[in-house]
Amino acid sequence: MTSRRIVAALAVVSLFAVPELADASPSSPQGSARSRRATPRQHPASATAPATDRPFDLDVSTTLRHFSWTETRQDGSQFVNESGMLFVIGATPKLSLGRERRIVVETGLEMYFGSVGYNGGVQA
Amino acid sequence: MTQDGRNVNIPGTGSTGYFGFEVNPRAGYVLSLGNRFQVTPLAGFSLEWWRRDLTGGLQIRNPDGSTATINAGGYVKSYTAFFLQGGVRAGYTVSRDLRLNAMLSLKVPLFISENVDETREGKGEHTLNSAISPRLGLELGASFHRFNSALTFDRWTLAQSPDRRVVQNGQTLVVHQPDSTRTLLGFKVGYAL
Numbered sequence: 001m002t003s004r005r006i007v008a009a010l011a012v013v014s015l016f017a018v019p020e021l022a023d024a025s026p027s028s029p030q031g032s033a034r035s036r037r038a039t040p041r042q043h044p045a046s047a048t049a050p051a052t053d054r055p056f057d058l059d060v061s062t063t064l065r066h067f068s069w070t071e072t073r074q075d076g077s078q079f080v081n082e083s084g085m086l087f088v089i090g091a092t093p094k095l096s097l098g099r100e101r102r103i104v105v106e107t108g109l110e111m112y113f114g115s116v117g118y119n120g121g122v123q124a
Numbered sequence: 125m126t127q128d129g130r131n132v133n134i135p136g137t138g139s140t141g142y143f144g145f146e147v148n149p150r151a152g153y154v155l156s157l158g159n160r161f162q163v164t165p166l167a168g169f170s171l172e173w174w175r176r177d178l179t180g181g182l183q184i185r186n187p188d189g190s191t192a193t194i195n196a197g198g199y200v201k202s203y204t205a206f207f208l209q210g211g212v213r214a215g216y217t218v219s220r221d222l223r224l225n226a227m228l229s230l231k232v233p234l235f236i237s238e239n240v241d242e243t244r245e246g247k248g249e250h251t252l253n254s255a256i257s258p259r260l261g262l263e264l265g266a267s268f269h270r271f272n273s274a275l276t277f278d279r280w281t282l283a284q285s286p287d288r289r290v291v292q293n294g295q296t297l298v299v300h301q302p303d304s305t306r307t308l309l310g311f312k313v314g315y316a317l
């Protein structure tokens with residue numbers, strides 16, 4: 001008698017824990033088919049959907065960058081002003097880990113170079 | 125340039141060569157907020173090294189209107205900075221192939237070193253350490269299929285370094301790197317392989 005109660009309680013709890021089983025009523029052919037296959041829901045917005053389609057990405061990029069450098073005296077006046085364009089090349093390998101690929105591990109790498117105008121002076 | 129106790133400056137113009145690299149290892153966790161919106165808090169480190177080449181000399185204008193090149197030896201500065209970084213990336217999926225992206229990051233330097241090499245002028249080398257101040261980064265962009273583009277912004281003030289005594293040509297000078305603000309505005313295009 002006690003074991004029947006336990007089995008019945010587990011069956012009720014399982015309906016909440018595994019929602020797919022709740023849909024698997026005998027009157028619903030679709031539901032019974034889903035319960036036989038026991039496939040998880042694949043809605044993109046569901047909490048169990050992968051966060052990304054790809055476990056590994058390598059993003060390569062170029063950047064045209066306006067660079068500005070100013071040096072300021074203690075009295076607040078600027079005495080060096082550099083500005084101009086620099087060229088940047090970059091790569092970011094990115095791993096998406098875990099069952100749902102929600103853990104991201106990446107390393108952004110950038111190299112830049114160029115020449116900018118200098119407007120300043122020398123101390124004498 | 126580094127600043128010493130002398131306040132007499134000869135103004136001039138020239139060019140500065142830059143070469144540098146930056147490495148940003150970081151990790152995060154993707155949170156889905158609704159059907160289309162994802163937010164990823166990120167944390168990690170950052171290392172940047174760059175070389176600032178001021179060896180081209182300066183063009184100055186004489187009182188008679190003529191120009192002259194001075195300080196032709198010039199100097200080279202090498203900066204190394206190591207940061208702790210934190211940030212958040214947000215993504216909004218507009219359609220299957222189109223996605224809007226944004227990222228905000230804050231980097232706090234743990235170590236800043238500036239090596240000043242004036243050996244071309246017979247003045248030797250010395251090292252300055254700018255004071256700690258945070259660095260802010262912002263990126264707004266979009267990706268279409270595997271192509272992506274973004275506008276980038278980065279601003280950082282290297283706060284004035286402590287004074288350092290340097291002997292130049294038998295004369296002792298007290299030098300420091302003054303407050304120096306770097307602002308970067310970029311347009312990035314990329315492709316996910």
